[in-house]
Amino acid sequence: xxxxxxxVKKIVNVSLEDDSFDSDLIIYTNTxxxxxxxxxxxxxxxxxxxxxxxxxxEFVGDDIRIQLIKxxxxxxxxxxxxxxxxxxxxxxxxxxxxxxxxxxxxxTNYGGWT
Numbered sequence: 001x002x003x004x005x006x007x008v009k010k011i012v013n014v015s016l017e018d019d020s021f022d023s024d025l026i027i028y029t030n031t032x033x034x035x036x037x038x039x040x041x042x043x044x045x046x047x048x049x050x051x052x053x054x055x056x057x058e059f060v061g062d063d064i065r066i067q068l069i070k071x072x073x074x075x076x077x078x079x080x081x082x083x084x085x086x087x088x089x090x091x092x093x094x095x096x097x098x099x100x101x102x103x104x105x106x107x108t109n110y111g112g113w114t
Contacts, residue, residue: 002055002056002057003052003053003054003055004029004033004049004054004055004056004059004073005022005025005026005029005049005051005052005054006052007056007070007073007074008025008028008029008073008074008077009021009025010074011074011075011077011078012025012074012077012078012081012082013082021081022051024081025077025081026049026050026051028076028077028080028081029049029073029077030048030049031080032072032073032076032077033046033047033048033049033059033073034046035076036069036072036073036104039101039104039105039108040108040109041060041069041104041108042059042060043059047059056069056070065107068100068103068104068107069104071096071100072097072100072101072104075093075096075097075100076097078093079093079094079097
């Protein structure tokens, strides 16, 4: 999926046709994109989405490491939008978020993110 919002909707189990949660998902997604910008990912001036038109390519280009970014954004938005009720699942999500964040940071600062 090219659309950032549509990718997020898929990860949080919202139908692409259902726009009733779009404003919430856009706010949460923009928050995480701002975090990524602070980590050195994406345009230095920042990046926001306003709907389904903004794409991953616009955010980071065609770098194959984009899959890591998609996972990170999706997991973070999921935890803000619809966190699991089971404490073990919450811990698993948190662990995945922390590992993915560390890998992004390591690639950005030590692996030559391009």
